Amino acid sequence: MHLAALLRKRPRGRTVRILKVTQAYYPFTARGGPAVKVRSIARGLVGLGNEVTVLTADLGFGPREIAAATVFGDAEGWRTDLDGVEVIYLKTRCHYRNLTLNPGVLRFCRRRLKEFDIVHMYGLYDTLGPAVGSYCRRFGVPYFVEPLGMTRPIDRGLLLKKIWKKLAKNYLHHARKWVATSELEREDLRAEGVPSEKVLLRFNGIDLDAFKKLPPFGAFRKRVGIPDDQRLILFLGRVIPRKGADLLIEALPQIGGDKTMLVIAGPEGESGYMAFLRDKARTLGIDHRVLFPGPLYEEMQKEAYVDATVFALPSRYENFGNAAAEAIACGTPAVVSDRCGIAPLIDQRAGLVTSYDAGAVARTLKELLNNSELYHRLKAGCSQVAEEISWDRLMAGMQDSYQEAMKQSFGSGST
Numbered sequence: 001m002h003l004a005a006l007l008r009k010r011p012r013g014r015t016v017r018i019l020k021v022t023q024a025y026y027p028f029t030a031r032g033g034p035a036v037k038v039r040s041i042a043r044g045l046v047g048l049g050n051e052v053t054v055l056t057a058d059l060g061f062g063p064r065e066i067a068a069a070t071v072f073g074d075a076e077g078w079r080t081d082l083d084g085v086e087v088i089y090l091k092t093r094c095h096y097r098n099l100t101l102n103p104g105v106l107r108f109c110r111r112r113l114k115e116f117d118i119v120h121m122y123g124l125y126d127t128l129g130p131a132v133g134s135y136c137r138r139f140g141v142p143y144f145v146e147p148l149g150m151t152r153p154i155d156r157g158l159l160l161k162k163i164w165k166k167l168a169k170n171y172l173h174h175a176r177k178w179v180a181t182s183e184l185e186r187e188d189l190r191a192e193g194v195p196s197e198k199v200l201l202r203f204n205g206i207d208l209d210a211f212k213k214l215p216p217f218g219a220f221r222k223r224v225g226i227p228d229d230q231r232l233i234l235f236l237g238r239v240i241p242r243k244g245a246d247l248l249i250e251a252l253p254q255i256g257g258d259k260t261m262l263v264i265a266g267p268e269g270e271s272g273y274m275a276f277l278r279d280k281a282r283t284l285g286i287d288h289r290v291l292f293p294g295p296l297y298e299e300m301q302k303e304a305y306v307d308a309t310v311f312a313l314p315s316r317y318e319n320f321g322n323a324a325a326e327a328i329a330c331g332t333p334a335v336v337s338d339r340c341g342i343a344p345l346i347d348q349r350a351g352l353v354t355s356y357d358a359g360a361v362a363r364t365l366k367e368l369l370n371n372s373e374l375y376h377r378l379k380a381g382c383s384q385v386a387e388e389i390s391w392d393r394l395m396a397g398m399q400d401s402y403q404e405a406m407k408q409s410f411g412s413g414s415t
Helices: 003-007 033-047 063-068 104-115 128-139 158-167 169-173 183-191 219-224 245-254 273-283 299-307 322-329 358-370 372-388 391-412
Strands: 017-022 051-057 070-072 077-082 085-090 094-096 099-101 118-122 143-146 177-180 199-201 231-236 260-265 290-294 310-313 334-337 351-354
Touching: 017 033, 017 128, 033 051, 033 085, 033 118, 033 322, 033 391, 051 128, 063 077, 085 104, 104 128, 118 128, 118 391, 128 143, 128 169, 143 391, 177 183, 183 199, 219 290, 219 299, 231 245, 231 299, 231 322, 245 260, 245 273, 245 358, 273 290, 299 322, 310 322, 310 358, 322 334, 322 372, 334 358, 351 358, 358 372
Parallel strands: 017 051, 017 118, 051 085, 118 143, 143 177, 177 199, 231 260, 231 310, 260 290, 310 334, 334 351
Antiparallel strands: 070 077, 077 085, 094 099
């Protein structure tokens, strides 16, 4: 047994000291769903009585944010307490796309990693996870890896990702558990050679408290100029080819004439793709029916969900589909492709499932929009599905998984 494992103070009762390692964290919500997701998970675990620290990168704090924080580790980063969670933002020396270099991670690990009972890494293609993982193995601290849909390299940089996996083979091999957020992602992990007993299925969740008080109907429509009597199909997320916004534009001419509008909201994730979508809408003669309001965050997102008639995500691949879950939490039925991990949870309960094909997307949307009885049944089912994937419910199981991994580690003395 590792001496470090014996010396580490074991948690009393159900309390666990947890380190979360993520490339992006609140307030950097423009970097996508993980920044919001990990915050919700951290808050949920604190609510269960655990001690949680988040280690992440400073992705662009200004002087005001830095002044409000505490200097960490000889000016190697910033420390703050947020929602009862200790958050450490490491200084970023340089970055390439979403990859950052944070030398302070090594000093953090040497000084503090032994404090934690379990470490949970989020994402694959970064430097924070492998660096922390190497110290976990040295000190006998078990760690989980949650790939965040990155198991299947499909967007860009495929060669670099392949090389990274080979270089990080030791880090990935020694993960105590891999967290899959859907059956689809679990199968991807198995296909990559991860043993079944190492894969933990835990859906992505939603913070129901954040959706208890919803904005009144009409605020978003008024902002973008859509009358209340028009039907609104909403796409919300990173605007990249994989997510299928182009299929919605191709499907729109087959749906409802000028009484149906399409809103494609979110940050452009691939240079030039927004211009491609605008050109497609013009070519099809429906540019007056397609709106691009740009990124929406927090309250404005909820306003869009509430005002939408239906949410649509006909993605080519989606390990889960957080935006669809949020729409459902706002009472808006969703149409998703059968390549989205959330599909089995919502099919015929809070939405419909289609295939990755413009014609199929059009037929499914028409079925939902034109069948009043079906629409209202699915709308009524949204609350039950939202309850099933609430973070409060999911985090109790996550805590149990941490404790089981800790018992195994303490018994074997090794990860």
